[in-house]
Amino acid sequence: MSIATDNFLKALYLLRDEQVEAVMGTQLAARLEISSAAVTDMARKLAERGLVAYTPYREMELTPAGEELALKIIRRHRLWELFLQQVLDMDLKMVHEEAERLEHHASEELMNRIDVFLGHPDFDPHGEPIPRQSGSLPEADDLLELQQAEPGKTYLVARIIIREPEVFDLFARYGIHPGQRLQVVQCYDFDKSMELEVGRRKVLLSEGLVQKIFLNPLN
Amino acid sequence: MSIATDNFLKALYLLRDEQVEAVMGTQLAARLEISSAAVTDMARKLAERGLVAYTPYREMELTPAGEELALKIIRRHRLWELFLQQVLDMDLKMVHEEAERLEHHASEELMNRIDVFLGHPDFDPHGEPIPRQSGSLPEADDLLELQQAEPGKTYLVARIIIREPEVFDLFARYGIHPGQRLQVVQCYDFDKSMELEVGRRKVLLSEGLVQKIFLNPLN
DNA sequence: TTTTAAGTTTAAGCTTGCTTAACTTTGCAT
DNA sequence: ATGCAAAGTTAAGCAAGCTTAAACTTAAAA
Ligand SMILES: [Mn+2]
Ligand SMILES: [Mn+2]
Ligand SMILES: [Mn+2]
Ligand SMILES: [Mn+2]
Numbered sequence: 001m002s003i004a005t006d007n008f009l010k011a012l013y014l015l016r017d018e019q020v021e022a023v024m025g026t027q028l029a030a031r032l033e034i035s036s037a038a039v040t041d042m043a044r045k046l047a048e049r050g051l052v053a054y055t056p057y058r059e060m061e062l063t064p065a066g067e068e069l070a071l072k073i074i075r076r077h078r079l080w081e082l083f084l085q086q087v088l089d090m091d092l093k094m095v096h097e098e099a100e101r102l103e104h105h106a107s108e109e110l111m112n113r114i115d116v117f118l119g120h121p122d123f124d125p126h127g128e129p130i131p132r133q134s135g136s137l138p139e140a141d142d143l144l145e146l147q148q149a150e151p152g153k154t155y156l157v158a159r160i161i162i163r164e165p166e167v168f169d170l171f172a173r174y175g176i177h178p179g180q181r182l183q184v185v186q187c188y189d190f191d192k193s194m195e196l197e198v199g200r201r202k203v204l205l206s207e208g209l210v211q212k213i214f215l216n217p218l219n
Numbered sequence: 220m221s222i223a224t225d226n227f228l229k230a231l232y233l234l235r236d237e238q239v240e241a242v243m244g245t246q247l248a249a250r251l252e253i254s255s256a257a258v259t260d261m262a263r264k265l266a267e268r269g270l271v272a273y274t275p276y277r278e279m280e281l282t283p284a285g286e287e288l289a290l291k292i293i294r295r296h297r298l299w300e301l302f303l304q305q306v307l308d309m310d311l312k313m314v315h316e317e318a319e320r321l322e323h324h325a326s327e328e329l330m331n332r333i334d335v336f337l338g339h340p341d342f343d344p345h346g347e348p349i350p351r352q353s354g355s356l357p358e359a360d361d362l363l364e365l366q367q368a369e370p371g372k373t374y375l376v377a378r379i380i381i382r383e384p385e386v387f388d389l390f391a392r393y394g395i396h397p398g399q400r401l402q403v404v405q406c407y408d409f410d411k412s413m414e415l416e417v418g419r420r421k422v423l424l425s426e427g428l429v430q431k432i433f434l435n436p437l438n
Numbered sequence: 439t440t441t442t443a444a445g446t447t448t449a450a451g452c453t454t455g456c457t458t459a460a461c462t463t464t465g466c467a468t
Numbered sequence: 469a470t471g472c473a474a475a476g477t478t479a480a481g482c483a484a485g486c487t488t489a490a491a492c493t494t495a496a497a498a
Contacts, residue, residue, distance in 0.1 A: 004485060026445065038486055040447055045484095057446060057493055087306065088332040101324045110317055113307040223455060244476060257456055259477055264454095276463055276476060 003104045006073050007032060008042050009051060012062055013070035022059035071131040076103040076111055078124035078131075083114045085125040092125055092160075092177065093168035127159025127178040127214070143214035146194065151184045155215040162212055174203045181218060222323045225292050226251060227261050228270060231281055232289035241278035290350040295322040295330055297343035297350075302333045304344040311344055311379075311396065312387035346378025346397040346433070362433035365413065370403045374434035381431055393422045400437060 011031045015023045025043070029036040047054040051066035062070060080099035084090045090098065106114075115121075115133070122138035124130055129138045143158050157180045162168055171177065175198050185195040185202060192207040205213075230250045234242045244262070248255040262279050265271040270285035281289060299318035303309045309317065325333075334340075334352070341357035343349055348357045362377050376399045381387055390396065394417050404414040404421060411426040424432075 002484075024445075025447095034485085035487060036446065037448080037488080041485080044447095084329070088329070088336060090329070090332065094326075094328065098326060098329055102321070105320045105324050107313075107317060109313065110303070110307070110309070113309065117307060221454075245474085253455085254457060255476065256458080256478080260455080 001069065004042065005046065005051075006104050008046065009062065009066055009070040010073045010077070012052070012060065013067060013074065016062070022061070024059055028060075068135055071135050071137075073103055075131040075133070076106065078128060079111055079114050079118065079121075080106070081124045081126070082118055082121055082130070086118065091168070091172055092162075093165060093172070095125060096168070123159075123178075125178065126161070127157075128161075141216060143216065146184075146210050146213040146215055147187075147192070149184045149215055151186060154181055154183050154218045156181050156218050157213060158216045159214040160212055161214075167209070167212070170209075174201065175199050176203070176213070182215075220288065223261065224265065224270075225323050227265065228281065228285055228289040229292045229296070231271070231279065232286060232293065235281070241280070243278055247279075287354055290354050290356075292322055294350040294352070295325065297347060298330055298333050298337070298340075299325070300343045300345070301337055301340055301349070305337065310387070310391055311381075312384060312391070314344060315387070342378075342397075344397065345380070346376075347380075360435060362435065365403075365429050365432040365434055366406075366411070368403045368434055370405060373400055373402050373437045375400050375437050376432060377435045378433040379431055380433075386428070386431070389428075393420065394418050395422070395432070401434075 008028070011028055012023060015027055015031060025036050025039045029039045032039070043052055043054045043060050046052040046066065051063055051069060052060055053063050054060045077099045080102045081095045084095045084098055085092070112133075120132075121130055123140075129140055131137055141158070144155070149155055157176060157178050160171065160176070160178060162171070176182070180198060183197045185197050187194050192210065194205050194210050196203045196205060227247070230247055231242060234246055234250060244255050244258045248258045251258070262271055262273045265285065266273040270282055270288060271279055272282050273279045296318045299321045300314045303314045303317055304311070331352070339351075340349055342359075346359075348359055350356055360377070363374070368374055376395060376397050379390065379395070379397060381390070395401070399417060401418075402416045404416050406413050411429065413424050413429050415422045415424060
């Protein structure tokens with residue numbers, strides 16, 4: 001497995017996971033920042049190796065073998081993220097960028113030691129589940145979308161799903177991260193933006209930002 | 220900088236450091252496990268970039284710019300080694316192999332955090348000096364070669380220089396590692412092998428093994 | 439049913455880092 | 469001084485992972 005195939009399998013898994021529809025080559029190309037010609041190329045190669053189910057001009061899917069590999073890479077990524085955050089106190093954005101590279105270069109043995117060091121953790125610093133060595137995924141509690149939250153009640157940020165690097169900074173600046181407690185001050189139904197109280201501070205979030213946040217009720 | 224150039228510059232620096240004579244292409248080829256044609260190729264490319272002083276059919280040398288880069292990579296390597304040993308309790312052999320890859324893939328920022336976490340350490344787990352961010356090298360105490368050690372006196376292992384993977388295991392099995400105290404039991408002048416007491420155990424070392432060990436007198 | 443736009447594939451080509459095989463140069467031993 | 473072995477270089481070629489441009493397929497609109 002090379003870096004390029006690691007990243008391809010991972011992107012295919014994550015895209016599939018994020019949406020209802022089948023994954024199209026253009027999406028993969030956009031996510032991986034390569035041309036769609038390169039995507040076709042890689043798809044053919046991985047199909048030959050039995051990792052991707054692929055028919056020309058049709059959407060593509062991971063085979064069970066491909067999914068198994070994808071989960072291994074995601075496990076590495078998320079273990080690195082948590083390790084770097086816990087041990088070296090790196091912020092969410094750095095941690096992701098660093099893990100994007102380190103995921104390809106640590107031995108199995110090293111990853112297992114990191115796993116043990118962290119006490120076989122279930123979630124990474126974004127609140128995303130860390131696949132286990134067996135390939136199974138820890139069950140997340142049923143999380144509440146921030147949209148569904150009731151004004152006045154207090155919640156705990158459980159998970160933040162961000163793709164855009166700028167947004168990491170934004171949330172960091174406003175203190176929004178997994179584990180943080182917050183309250184809804186008001187919902188603006190006309191454009192679905194919300195006003196929150198995070199710590200002592202009031203924050204206004206657009207719909208796009210609101211959709212990135214998932215909560216657990218605080219007992 | 221790519222992995223191949225990183226490794227080339229590092230190997231050139233270390234070979235130069237290990238021996239009196241100038242570095243020959245064959246040595247570099249052997250160390251990097253590539254053909255000498257590939258060495259010539261890389262030498263030309265790095266000469267163009269001002270990192271290596273190179274004239275065809277003559278030995279090659281790092282330029283000051285090349286040396287600066289080499290030291291940066293060595294710094295990364297040794298910081299990773301110490302980090303993996305201290306934090307994840309990996310053994311000397313694993314630590315080296317892991318560092319051989321990780322040295323190319325961590326950001327400056329991550330390396331600095333590791334440096335701070337370790338308290339700006341001066342030596343790696345082999346006893347080799349860790350180049351500072353400035354590029355300077357911590358001065359090692361004047362170490363004693365094991366050959367020069369006097370029977371009866373007690374010493375501290377300060378530094379172990381190993382290239383051969385099997386030897387890591389051998390030394391590990393006999394408990395020989397930096398920080399370990401030992402005594403010379405007897406020197407066999409006829410073939411320069413030595414008998415040591417390491418911990419409670421007696422060990423016989425051939426000349427080749429003896430030459431890998433450097434000591435500090437114990438007060 | 440034809441047209442069109444979006445998406446995909448093919449073809450040709452580039453770069454890096456390597457290979458082997460044939461050669462040239464160097465310097466040492468005779 | 470000559471000849472030879474060791475070291476180094478050149479040439480041709482390969483694989484991976486990309487690129488752009490042109491050709492093609494699909495599905496949906498007109
Ligand atoms: Mn991530
Ligand atoms: Mn990656
Ligand atoms: Mn090392
Ligand atoms: Mn390396």
